[in-house]
Amino acid sequence: MIEIFVPKDSSVEKTLQLTEEQQLLIHVESGAKLYLVFESTTVTSQSFILSTDIIVEQGASLDFCDLDLSMAGTTRTHHLSIRQESDSQVFVHNISLTDGNNRNTTKVDLCGEGAELSLNGLVIAHLAQNVDNHTWVQHRAPRTTSHQLYKYVLDDKAVGTYAGLVKVLPGAHHTVSEQINRNLCVTREARMFAQPQLEIYNDDVRCNHGSSTGQLDDNALFYMRQRGISLHEARLLLMAAFVGEVVNEIRIPALRERLRDLVEKRFRNI
Numbered sequence: 001m002i003e004i005f006v007p008k009d010s011s012v013e014k015t016l017q018l019t020e021e022q023q024l025l026i027h028v029e030s031g032a033k034l035y036l037v038f039e040s041t042t043v044t045s046q047s048f049i050l051s052t053d054i055i056v057e058q059g060a061s062l063d064f065c066d067l068d069l070s071m072a073g074t075t076r077t078h079h080l081s082i083r084q085e086s087d088s089q090v091f092v093h094n095i096s097l098t099d100g101n102n103r104n105t106t107k108v109d110l111c112g113e114g115a116e117l118s119l120n121g122l123v124i125a126h127l128a129q130n131v132d133n134h135t136w137v138q139h140r141a142p143r144t145t146s147h148q149l150y151k152y153v154l155d156d157k158a159v160g161t162y163a164g165l166v167k168v169l170p171g172a173h174h175t176v177s178e179q180i181n182r183n184l185c186v187t188r189e190a191r192m193f194a195q196p197q198l199e200i201y202n203d204d205v206r207c208n209h210g211s212s213t214g215q216l217d218d219n220a221l222f223y224m225r226q227r228g229i230s231l232h233e234a235r236l237l238l239m240a241a242f243v244g245e246v247v248n249e250i251r252i253p254a255l256r257e258r259l260r261d262l263v264e265k266r267f268r269n270i
Helices: 218-225 231-247 253-268
Strands: 002-006 011-017 020-030 034-041 048-057 062-068 075-084 087-094 102-112 118-125 128-138 145-154 158-167 175-185 190-198 206-214
Touching: 002 011, 002 034, 020 034, 020 231, 034 048, 048 062, 048 102, 062 075, 075 087, 087 102, 087 231, 118 158, 128 145, 128 175, 145 158, 145 231, 158 175, 158 206, 175 218, 175 231, 190 206, 190 231, 206 218, 218 231, 231 253
Parallel strands: 002 020, 011 034, 020 048, 034 062, 048 075, 062 087, 075 102, 087 118, 102 128, 118 145, 128 158, 145 175, 158 190, 175 206
Antiparallel strands: none
16 A cells, blocks of 8 residues: 655645556645646556545645556556545546556545535547546535536547536535536547436535537638648647647646647557
């Protein structure tokens, strides 16, 4: 087991490389800040499971990026559970640029008044890859906020799944929640399965959710080719623009720039 403890009112920035089955426990005390990157990079085909439990205390802040760069033949499963106390801020980014298969399950409990959550996901998959994201967000306290944005780009015969459930429990008045899933199927053989859900047990809330799946805009491609841009480059530019909204949500500048480079490299290799 790996344990990370961030003392009260301190700030820590850490990167962990995860290449095998691990169990992690993370505790961020009140007023503390943690910037944490999980990076999975395998050199051989394998299957492994990660389990991460996180507690974010009152007024604390967590920026957490789960970056999967595993090679073909790898199957990676990650179970992530987060508990937020009052006035805490959590920013989670699930980024799958892998050649293998990936399944992420993310559960967040907003237990304290004023807790804020931003939960983002980006998937770029091709060949016959299968990438799943399952999210479960529970608003347990008044004046809590959650925002979800998941985007998929699926090429060849790749398959993507997004299933998100937001629950607003009795007593969680003035909850604000938004759940957005947008998907791009580059080929007719790619498949996307989406199921955003809301369960609301209060009247005094502001919640919405939605999902859309489509293909590259033929008119935009034609417009760009009329101006001398090759079909390959036009497709790349449109796909990069599509996922840019998720990349821009990352608050660590160096990581954001690195992801832009990784995304471009990924698109050029599929």
